[in-house]
Amino acid sequence: xxxxxxxxxxxxxxxxxxxxxxxxxxxxxxxxxxxxxxxxxxxxxxxxxxxxxxxxxxxxxxxxxxxxxxxxxxxxxxxxxxxxxxxxxxxxxxxxxxxxxxxxxxxxxxxxxxxxxxxxxxxxxxxxxxxxxxxxxxxxxxxxxxxxxxxxxxxxxxxxxxxxxxxxxxxxxxxxxxxxxxxxxxxxxxxxxxxxxxxxxxxxxxx
Numbered sequence: 001x002x003x004x005x006x007x008x009x010x011x012x013x014x015x016x017x018x019x020x021x022x023x024x025x026x027x028x029x030x031x032x033x034x035x036x037x038x039x040x041x042x043x044x045x046x047x048x049x050x051x052x053x054x055x056x057x058x059x060x061x062x063x064x065x066x067x068x069x070x071x072x073x074x075x076x077x078x079x080x081x082x083x084x085x086x087x088x089x090x091x092x093x094x095x096x097x098x099x100x101x102x103x104x105x106x107x108x109x110x111x112x113x114x115x116x117x118x119x120x121x122x123x124x125x126x127x128x129x130x131x132x133x134x135x136x137x138x139x140x141x142x143x144x145x146x147x148x149x150x151x152x153x154x155x156x157x158x159x160x161x162x163x164x165x166x167x168x169x170x171x172x173x174x175x176x177x178x179x180x181x182x183x184x185x186x187x188x189x190x191x192x193x194x195x196x197x198x199x200x201x202x203x204x205x206x207x
Contacts, residue, residue, distance in 0.1 A: 003145065006139055006140065006141070007151065007155065009139050010135060010136070010139050010140075010152070010155065011155055011159060013135050013139070014051075014132075014135065014155070014156060014159050014160075015159050015163070017128075017131060017135075018051075018159055018160050018163045018164075019163060022125065022128075022198065023084050023087075023121050023124065023125060023195060023198050023199075024047045024050075024118075024121050024122050024160075024164065025164070025167065026191055026194055026195050026198075027043060027047075027087065027117070027118065027121045027195070028040055028043045028044055028047065028118070028164045028167055028168060029167060029171050029191070030091060030188070030191050031043045031114060031118075031168075032167065032168040032171040032172040032176075033171050033172065033176055033177060033180040033187075034180060034184075034188070035109065035114075036172065037168055037169065037172035038111065039109070039111065039114050040164075040165075040167075040168030040171065040172050041165055041168050042111045042114045042115050042118065043114055043115070043117070043118035043121075043164070043168070044118065044160075044161050044163075044164035044165045044167070044168055045115060045118065045161055046114070046115040046116065046117065046118020046119035046120075046121070046122065047118045047119070047121065047122040047160055047161065047164055048156075048157040048158070048160045048161025048162075048164070049119050049122075049157060049161075050118070050119045050120075050121075050122025050123045050160075051122060051128075051132075051156040051157055051159070051160035051161075052153035052154065052156050052157040052160075053123065053153070054122075054123075054128055054129045054132045054156070055132055055136075055152045055153040055155070055156035055157075056149065056152070056153045057129060057132075057133075058129065058132035058133040058135075058136045058152075059136060059140075059144065059148060059149055059152055059153075061133075073126060073130075073206075074206040075206075076126035077126055077127075077202050077203065077205060077206035078202075078203055078206050079124075080123075080124035080125050080126055080199075080202050081124075081199040081200065081201075081202035081203035081206070082199065082203070083120060083121075083124040083199070084121070084124055084125075084195055084196070084198055084199030084202065085195075085196055085199040085200070085203075087117070087121065087195055087199075088192045088193070088195035088196035088199060089192070089196075090192075091188050091191055091192035091195060092188065092189055092192035092193070092196075094188065095184070095185045095188035095189050095192065096185050122160075124202075125202065127202075132156070136152070
């Protein structure tokens with residue numbers, strides 16, 4: 001397989017994975033609708049950086065390490081699950097908080113904190129790291145070109161951040177925000193519950 005074909009195969013596989021619903025999708029969508037398009041896009045940048053970090057670690061041999069040290073994988077699942085439960089608690093706790101259209105509705109959360117939480121939400125799921133490692137193991141040649149250590153993380157960032165930016169644009173329209181305001185309590189409770197279930201699933205799968 002040529003270098004270009006290898007990268008295209010990896011890009012296609014990563015794209016399908018990015019589109020699969022998970023904690024990152026829930027959090028990006030919640031920020032895009034509840035705060036602003038800017039907050040959603042910044043969250044997408046955070047998840048993209050997380051994907052790039054996973055890609056770099058995968059190329060460096062993360063899968064081999066996790067297989068060699070099973071307790072590390074279990075510990076990462078527990079920590080990640082607890083973080084998702086914390087996010088779920090925050091979303092549900094503010095479900096009844098009023099929100100209005102306009103700049104004031106963007107929330108008090110800074111863009112820096114929004115980026116941080118997007119990054120941590122992505123990094124909270126070690127299964128994603130294993131998926132990256134498995135894809136790279138299956139598709140990369142035995143001798144990895146040096147530039148792959150830059151190209152693969154960059155490719156992963158573009159795919160992940162690009163997909164969630166599209167999600168943000170779709171969900172941050174005026175109509176979407178009006179629907180959210182009308183059904184805010186129910187939507188936030190559902191989003192928080194989904195996040196909590198994902199966190200519990202991660203913790204329970206650590207055994």
